[in-house]
Amino acid sequence: MTFLLGFYVLIWPAITLVVLVVICRAVMRDRRKAKEEQRELV
Amino acid sequence: MNSESLYQFSIPTVLLLLFAFYGGTYLMTLGIRKKNEDADAFMVSNHRVGFGMGAASMTATWIWAASFYAAATSGYTYGVSGPIHYGLWGALMILFIYPFGRRFRKLAPNAHTLGELIHARHGSSSQLILALSNVLGSVISLMVNFTAAGALVSVLSPLSFQAGVIIAGFGVLLYTLWSGFRASVMTDFAQLVALMAIAIVIIPAVFFAMGGPSELVAGLGNLTAEQTNLFSMDAILYQGAPFFVAVLAYAIGNQTISQRLFAVNESHIKPTFITATIGYGAIVIGLGMIGLMALTLGVEPMGGDMNNLIPQMVSTYLSPLFIALFFILVIGSLSSTADSDLSALSAILMADVYGKNLARGKADPKRMLLVGRLTMIIATAVGIVFASFSLDILVMLVFVGALWGAIVFPVIASCFWNRVTNQAFTTSVLVAMVLFCLARFELLPMSGGSDLFFEVLASIGGGVIIGLMVFGFLGRIAGFIAAALALVAMLVFATDFLRDYTVLLASLTAYGASTLVCVVMSLMSRQPDFDFATIGEQVGDYETQRPEPVTPGGQTAAANLATQR
Numbered sequence: 005m006t007f008l009l010g011f012y013v014l015i016w017p018a019i020t021l022v023v024l025v026v027i028c029r030a031v032m033r034d035r036r037k038a039k040e041e042q043r044e045l046v
Numbered sequence: 047m048n049s050e051s052l053y054q055f056s057i058p059t060v061l062l063l064l065f066a067f068y069g070g071t072y073l074m075t076l077g078i079r080k081k082n083e084d085a086d087a088f089m090v091s092n093h094r095v096g097f098g099m100g101a102a103s104m105t106a107t108w109i110w111a112a113s114f115y116a117a118a119t120s121g122y123t124y125g126v127s128g129p130i131h132y133g134l135w136g137a138l139m140i141l142f143i144y145p146f147g148r149r150f151r152k153l154a155p156n157a158h159t160l161g162e163l164i165h166a167r168h169g170s171s172s173q174l175i176l177a178l179s180n181v182l183g184s185v186i187s188l189m190v191n192f193t194a195a196g197a198l199v200s201v202l203s204p205l206s207f208q209a210g211v212i213i214a215g216f217g218v219l220l221y222t223l224w225s226g227f228r229a230s231v232m233t234d235f236a237q238l239v240a241l242m243a244i245a246i247v248i249i250p251a252v253f254f255a256m257g258g259p260s261e262l263v264a265g266l267g268n269l270t271a272e273q274t275n276l277f278s279m280d281a282i283l284y285q286g287a288p289f290f291v292a293v294l295a296y297a298i299g300n301q302t303i304s305q306r307l308f309a310v311n312e313s314h315i316k317p318t319f320i321t322a323t324i325g326y327g328a329i330v331i332g333l334g335m336i337g338l339m340a341l342t343l344g345v346e347p348m349g350g351d352m353n354n355l356i357p358q359m360v361s362t363y364l365s366p367l368f369i370a371l372f373f374i375l376v377i378g379s380l381s382s383t384a385d386s387d388l389s390a391l392s393a394i395l396m397a398d399v400y401g402k403n404l405a406r407g408k409a410d411p412k413r414m415l416l417v418g419r420l421t422m423i424i425a426t427a428v429g430i431v432f433a434s435f436s437l438d439i440l441v442m443l444v445f446v447g448a449l450w451g452a453i454v455f456p457v458i459a460s461c462f463w464n465r466v467t468n469q470a471f472t473t474s475v476l477v478a479m480v481l482f483c484l485a486r487f488e489l490l491p492m493s494g495g496s497d498l499f500f501e502v503l504a505s506i507g508g509g510v511i512i513g514l515m516v517f518g519f520l521g522r523i524a525g526f527i528a529a530a531l532a533l534v535a536m537l538v539f540a541t542d543f544l545r546d547y548t549v550l551l552a553s554l555t556a557y558g559a560s561t562l563v564c565v566v567m568s569l570m571s572r573q574p575d576f577d578f579a580t581i582g583e584q585v586g587d588y589e590t591q592r593p594e595p596v597t598p599g600g601q602t603a604a605a606n607l608a609t610q611r
Contacts, residue, residue, distance in 0.1 A: 030097045
C-alpha cells in the first residue's frame with residue numbers, strides 16, 4: 005500500500021518531466037527548421 | 047492540524063516577483079515584434095506553428111489557475127480519486143477535439159476562428175451565436191484568472207486583492223497587445239517550461255516534507271470509505287460526470303482551442319494535441335494530489351476557503367523559496383490563459399464581427415489590427431472590473447460548459463452533414479438554452495411528467511456525447527452504434543435517478559434538446575444539400591485577399607451559397 009500510494013502521487017511529476025523533455029526537444033527542432041527555411045518561429 | 051496563517055512576502059518582494067515575471071515576458075515578445083504586424087499573423091501566426099511550440103501553447107493555455115485550486119479541492123473533497131476526476135476529464139477535452147479539428151482545418155485551411163467556418167456554412171446568425179458563446183467563455187476566463195491573481199497576492203503578501211488584479215491585468219495586456227497571438231504562443235512556451243519545472247519540484251517536495259508515503263498511508267484512517275475508494279461513486283457523479291459531459295462542449299466553445307487548431311501546422315495537429323493532453327493531465331492531477339495530502343493530514347482550509355489549500359500546504363511544509371516558486375507557478379498559469387483569452391477575443395472581434403459582418407468581405411487589415419488591440423484593452427478593463435465579484439469557480443465551470451453544450455451537436459453536424467440548415471442550427475441552440483435554464487435553475491417542478499421529460503432528453507444527450515466521441519475517432523457507423531447503446535443504457539439507468547442530479551441533468555438536456563431539434567428540422571428542410579467545397583473558397587487570409595473565386599457553374603462562391611440557403 006505504501007509503495008502504491010507513493011507511486012500514485014509521484015507518477016504525475018515524472019510524466020510531467022517526460023512531457024517537458026519532449027516539448028523542449030521539439031521546440032529546438034522547430035527553431036532549427038524555421039531558421040533553415042528562413043522564416044519566423046511564430 | 048491547522049496553520050494559523052500563510053507565509054507573507056514583503057511588499058517589495060512580491061512586487062519584484064511580479065515585475066520580474068511580467069517584465070521578462072514583455073522582453074521576450076520584443077524579439078518577435080514587428081513595426082507593422084500582419085493581421086492574419088496577429089490572429090493565428092503563419093498557420094505553420096510547429097509541434098513543440100503548438101503543444102507548449104495548447105498545454106499552457108488549458109492550464110489556468112483554477113486548474114490547480116479545483117484539482118486540489120477535488121482531491122480534498124473526494125479523496126483518492128478526486129484529482130483524477132478533475133484532471134483526466136480536463137485533459138480529454140483537448141484529446142477529443144483533435145479529430146474534429148482536423149475536419150475544421152480541412153474545410154477551412156486558412157480560417158482564424160471556428161465562427162468564420164460556420165459563417166461560410168450557414169451565415170451570420172449561427173456564426174454570431176458561436177462567437178457570443180466564445181466571447182462569454184473568454185470574458186469569464188479572464189475574470190477568473192484575474193481573480194486568482196488578486197487572491198494569490200492578497201493571501202501571500204500585504205498587497206490588496208485589487209492591486210493583484212490590476213497588476214496581472216496590465217502585465218498580460220502589456221506583452222500581448224502588440225503582437226497578439228504570436229506573443230501569446232511565444233510566451234506560452236516559456237511560461238509552460240517554468241510551470242512544469244516548478245510542478246516537478248513542488249509535488250515531491252510537499253509530499254516528502256509532510257512525511258512521504260508512510261504518512262499518507264497512516265492518514266488514510268482520516269478518510270471516509272468513499273474517499274479511499276478509487277472508484278468512488280460520489281466522485282464520479284458529482285465531479286467526474288459533469289466534467290465528462292463538458293468534454294466536447296469546452297473544446298468546441300473555446301476559441302483559444304480553435305485558434306491553435308488553425309495555427310498549428312496541419313500535419314502536426316494530432317501529436318500536438320496528444321502531447322498537450324498528457325502534459326495537462328500530469329500537471330493538474332499531480333497538483334491535485336496536494337489536496338489529497340491535506341485531507342489525509344486533517345488540514346482544514348484557512349477561513350473555510352478551499353482555494354487556500356495549496357498555498358497553505360506549501361507555506362506549512364516548504365521554505366520561502368518554494369513559496370516564491372509556487373507564486374510564479376500560479377501567476378504563469380493564469381497569465382498564459384489570460385493572454386490566450388485576449389488573443390481569442392481579439393480574433394473573434396476582428397474576424398467574426400468586423401471581417402465577416404461589418405466589413406462584409408472588404409476588411410481593411412490595418413483597421414482589423416486596431417479592432418483587435420482595442421478589444422484587448424476593453425476586455426482587460428472588463429476582466430479587471432468583473433474580477434471583484436469573486437464567483438465560485440467550480441460552479442461557473444459547469445455552468446459555462448453546459449451553455450456550450452447546446453452548440454456542440456449543431457457545430458459538429460454542420461461540418462459533416464450537408465443537410466443541416468441555418469434555421470436548424472439557430473433554433474436548436476435557442477431551444478436547448480431555454481430547456482437547460484428550466485432544468486438547471488429548477489424553474490419547473492421536477493414532478494408530474496416534467497422529470498421524465500428531462501430525463502429522456504438527458505438520455506438522448508448522453509447518447510449524443512458518447513456517439514460524437516466515438517464518431518471522432520472511429521467513424522460514422524461506430525458512432526451511431528455507440529450512441530444507440532449509450533441511449534439505451536441511459537434510458538434504463540438514468541430514468542427516475544438523474545432528476546436528483548440537477549447539474550448533470552441540465553447539462554445533458556442541453557445536448558439532447560439541441561440535437562433533437564437540429565436533426566428534426568434538418569430532415570424536414572427542403573433546401574438543397576450544402577457543398578462543403580465552398581467553405582474553403584470563402585474563408586481565407588485578410589492580408590492577401592484574392593478576387594472571389596468562381597464556381598464551375600459560373601457563379602461566385604457567395605452567390606452559390608446564397609442560392610443553396
